[in-house]
Amino acid sequence: LTARQKAAAEGRPSRLDALITSKEIVISCGSGGVGKTSISAALGAMTALRHGGKVLVVTVDPAKRLAAALGIEGFGNQARRVPNEAFTAVGVKPRGELWAAMLDTKQSWDDLVRRHAPTPRRADEILSNRLYTNITGRFVQSHEYIAMERLYELHSSGQYDLIVVDTPPTRNAIDFLEAPSRMADFFSSRFLKILAAPSRSRVLGLATRPFTNVADRILGNQFLGDIAEFFQLFESMAPGFVARARAVEHVLHDRRTTFLVVSTLEANPVHEAEFFLQSLDQMGFHLGAVVLNKVLPTWLLADEPARLADRLREDRATIAAAVATRLGAGERLTERVLGEVADAFTNYQLVAKREAEQQAQLAATPEVLVSVPAFDSDIHDLRGLLRIGEALFS
Amino acid sequence: MATTSSTHTVPLLERRLLFVTGKGGVGKSTVAASLALLAANRGKRVLVCDVDAKGDLADFFETAPLSFHEREVLPHLFGMSMDTEESLKQYLSLQMHVPFVTRLGPIAKMFEFVAVAGPGVKEIVTIGKFCWEVKEHHYDLVVVDASPTGHIVGQLASPQAINELVQVGIVRNQTQWMLDILGDPAQTGVVVVATPEEMPVSETIDLSHRLREETNVDLAAVVVNRVLPELFGRAEEELFHQLADEPEPLAEALGGDPVPLLDAAELAIRLRRTRTEHLERLREGIDASIPLLYVPYLFVKAHGLRATHKVSEALSEELGY
Numbered sequence: 001l002t003a004r005q006k007a008a009a010e011g012r013p014s015r016l017d018a019l020i021t022s023k024e025i026v027i028s029c030g031s032g033g034v035g036k037t038s039i040s041a042a043l044g045a046m047t048a049l050r051h052g053g054k055v056l057v058v059t060v061d062p063a064k065r066l067a068a069a070l071g072i073e074g075f076g077n078q079a080r081r082v083p084n085e086a087f088t089a090v091g092v093k094p095r096g097e098l099w100a101a102m103l104d105t106k107q108s109w110d111d112l113v114r115r116h117a118p119t120p121r122r123a124d125e126i127l128s129n130r131l132y133t134n135i136t137g138r139f140v141q142s143h144e145y146i147a148m149e150r151l152y153e154l155h156s157s158g159q160y161d162l163i164v165v166d167t168p169p170t171r172n173a174i175d176f177l178e179a180p181s182r183m184a185d186f187f188s189s190r191f192l193k194i195l196a197a198p199s200r201s202r203v204l205g206l207a208t209r210p211f212t213n214v215a216d217r218i219l220g221n222q223f224l225g226d227i228a229e230f231f232q233l234f235e236s237m238a239p240g241f242v243a244r245a246r247a248v249e250h251v252l253h254d255r256r257t258t259f260l261v262v263s264t265l266e267a268n269p270v271h272e273a274e275f276f277l278q279s280l281d282q283m284g285f286h287l288g289a290v291v292l293n294k295v296l297p298t299w300l301l302a303d304e305p306a307r308l309a310d311r312l313r314e315d316r317a318t319i320a321a322a323v324a325t326r327l328g329a330g331e332r333l334t335e336r337v338l339g340e341v342a343d344a345f346t347n348y349q350l351v352a353k354r355e356a357e358q359q360a361q362l363a364a365t366p367e368v369l370v371s372v373p374a375f376d377s378d379i380h381d382l383r384g385l386l387r388i389g390e391a392l393f394s
Numbered sequence: 395m396a397t398t399s400s401t402h403t404v405p406l407l408e409r410r411l412l413f414v415t416g417k418g419g420v421g422k423s424t425v426a427a428s429l430a431l432l433a434a435n436r437g438k439r440v441l442v443c444d445v446d447a448k449g450d451l452a453d454f455f456e457t458a459p460l461s462f463h464e465r466e467v468l469p470h471l472f473g474m475s476m477d478t479e480e481s482l483k484q485y486l487s488l489q490m491h492v493p494f495v496t497r498l499g500p501i502a503k504m505f506e507f508v509a510v511a512g513p514g515v516k517e518i519v520t521i522g523k524f525c526w527e528v529k530e531h532h533y534d535l536v537v538v539d540a541s542p543t544g545h546i547v548g549q550l551a552s553p554q555a556i557n558e559l560v561q562v563g564i565v566r567n568q569t570q571w572m573l574d575i576l577g578d579p580a581q582t583g584v585v586v587v588a589t590p591e592e593m594p595v596s597e598t599i600d601l602s603h604r605l606r607e608e609t610n611v612d613l614a615a616v617v618v619n620r621v622l623p624e625l626f627g628r629a630e631e632e633l634f635h636q637l638a639d640e641p642e643p644l645a646e647a648l649g650g651d652p653v654p655l656l657d658a659a660e661l662a663i664r665l666r667r668t669r670t671e672h673l674e675r676l677r678e679g680i681d682a683s684i685p686l687l688y689v690p691y692l693f694v695k696a697h698g699l700r701a702t703h704k705v706s707e708a709l710s711e712e713l714g715y
Contacts, residue, residue: 031418031419032417032418032419032542033417033418033419033420033589033591033593033594034419063592063593063596064596065592266419267697268419269419296661297661299654299657300654300658302654304650304651304654305650305651305654305655305658307650308648308650308651308652308654308655309655311648311649311650312648312652312655318647319644319647319648322643322646322647323637323643323644323647326643327633327636327637327640327643329633329636333629333630333633334633336630337626337630337633337634337637338644340625340626340630340634340659341634341637341652341655341656341658341659342655344625344655344658344659344661344662345654345655345658345659347662347693348658348661348662349658350693350694350695351693354695374665376661376664376665376667376668377664377668378591378592378668380592
């Protein structure tokens with residue numbers, strides 16, 4: 001049985017559009033450059049078109065033209081509705097609404113601080129601390145965490161029927177899955193207390209002396225003081241942060257949440273996708289589908305044209321002579337063109353074969369495997385997104 | 395297509411420290427490995443370093459995973475991977491003569507903690523190691539498979555940031571010589587890898603501005619990876635379209651259906667055309683004095699060391715060797 005048949009036998013949806021109906025959150029992940037943003041936007045657009053309801057696409061770092069097409073360029077965290085006219089302009093009438101938002105990391109952190117600081121004054125103190133920007137910008141997986149946090153915020157607002165999130169590109173794909181629990185650990189950690197302590201507790205001060213000695217020599221007293229002050233401020237937000245991070249983690253594990261693993265069929269992205277599939281499984285997250293993007297057409301795999309390409313290359317001169325007379329073209333010119341034609345097929349067949357090999361590897365696990373063809377131009381408008389959407393839902 | 399570096403002052407491989415960066419998925423590690431291999435083949439003693447401890451630079455040499463302690467992976471070519479904790483230890487004992495390095499263990503975790511919080515602490519331990527290798531003349535050339543475009547500026551600007559944030563202490567005293575090495579275009583340069591696609595090109599252009607505005611490190615070259623071949627000139631393309639519209643003569647001469655072949659050529663032309671637009675945008679978007687080095691898309695079965703050799707040959711040609 002193929003994975004698809006097995007899925008059908010077990011009553012699991014074997015199509016992406018069927019799967020979407022029972023989900024409220026779709027998180028798409030995969031390595032950089034595979035087209036996650038376009039796939040997420042296409043899925044959102046198609047769902048709004050076919051299924052109705054209010055669909056929100058949250059993207060992290062969209063290409064400028066795509067952001068412009070979605071109408072979110074320069075709007076930060078604010079969600080904006082893609083006007084119906086954008087759909088009617090390409091000749092379709094959506095059943096639902098398509099909304100889009102970009103993730104503004106800095107803004108999201110500021111919001112978070114305002115929410116969890118015990119008093120507005122404390123919030124101001126934190127926001128004006130000179131280490132704050134630096135720290136939030138570089139926090140372990142701060143970007144990853146804030147993406148998940150923002151997702152939680154949007155989901156719990158109850159405004160949307162479906163939220164599709166495009167995850168930030170990470171070297172290590174599971175970083176953002178672990179981000180909420182790491183954030184919770186960080187804030188409940190005794191290190192935070194120790195770091196915040198030296199200036200106010202003699203006992204803890206003594207305990208951390210070896211550390212502060214080294215740190216003093218390396219960084220200078222004043223810098224360490226700054227850090228301590230910052231952590232004291234931050235510590236006051238710990239209870240709120242921990243509770244929140246646990247809640248975010250809970251939503252990610254909820255069965256209304258599903259993950260899409262997006263990959264092209266090149267070796268490295270496939271390698272990462274495999275690793276990602278493994279991690280999702282181990283960590284108990286729900287895998288919705290594997291989306292293969294920019295896939296070359298299967299007709300490139302046929303044997304007969306390959307044989308003809310070889311013949312064309314070998315007998316180029318003879319064939320060119322015959323064709324040139326019929327077409328009224330120069331023989332040398334024809335020969336060059338035919339040579340290139342033969343090479344083009346051979347070259348792209350090699351790539352297509354490599355892709356097929358990679359696909360066979362990936363096909364072993366997932367319930368739903370969707371292929372999106374390589375389009376000959378960049379996708380940067382709703383028309384293009386809906387073309388991808390058609391492929392996703394077919 | 396070759397662009398020589400005649401307008402750019404220092405030849406790429408004559409520098410001492412190269413940071414190779416690029417958007418995820420463009421072949422950053424391939425190019426870092428290939429530049430290192432090329433320099434080693436030209437008789438230089440080279441250190442290539444994976445800045446990501448979990449990175450896969452070793453695969454490009456088909457060698458066992460790299461560690462913080464460098465080892466010779468090919469003649470004259472040494473490989474290592476960054477480990478900030480190890481680097482801090484080395485940094486403390488070599489640079490600052492901190493005597494109780496052995497007692498660092500229990501507080502290493504604590505260091506991680508501060509490194510997370512302290513702006514530039516982790517970065518400077520990383521950058522510091524490379525600068526130190528250059529300063530001590532252990533190698534003719536250090537090639538760093540660096541952080542992706544999104545993080546490289548923060549890393550390269552860290553000595554400056556530390557210099558501004560930390561008013562006293564040993565770290566501050568240590569930043570000046572690093573700044574001297576990093577800011578000297580005769581010694582240090584950034585190589586950005588891009589593919590002729592929308593996002594990689596946009597990120598490369600942005601990065602070229604940010605490098606100039608936020609760091610004192612010189613952009614040495616842009617490597618354009620996976621460039622598709624141009625199939626036809628104008629007359630050839632006209633004839634090709636004639637063939638595609640009227641495939642019967644070819645079908646008869648060939649003794650089979652030529653349509654899949656013609657379709658494949660059509661596909662190749664269209665894929666190439668989109669990429670050409672991005673190439674033009676790249677050329678217009680970065681300073682004209684920055685050399686662009688083109689590496690063709692590899693249509694051969696090549697991965698691991700074989701691919702590294704191929705890319706290194708292409709770079710060698712582009713650099714005029």
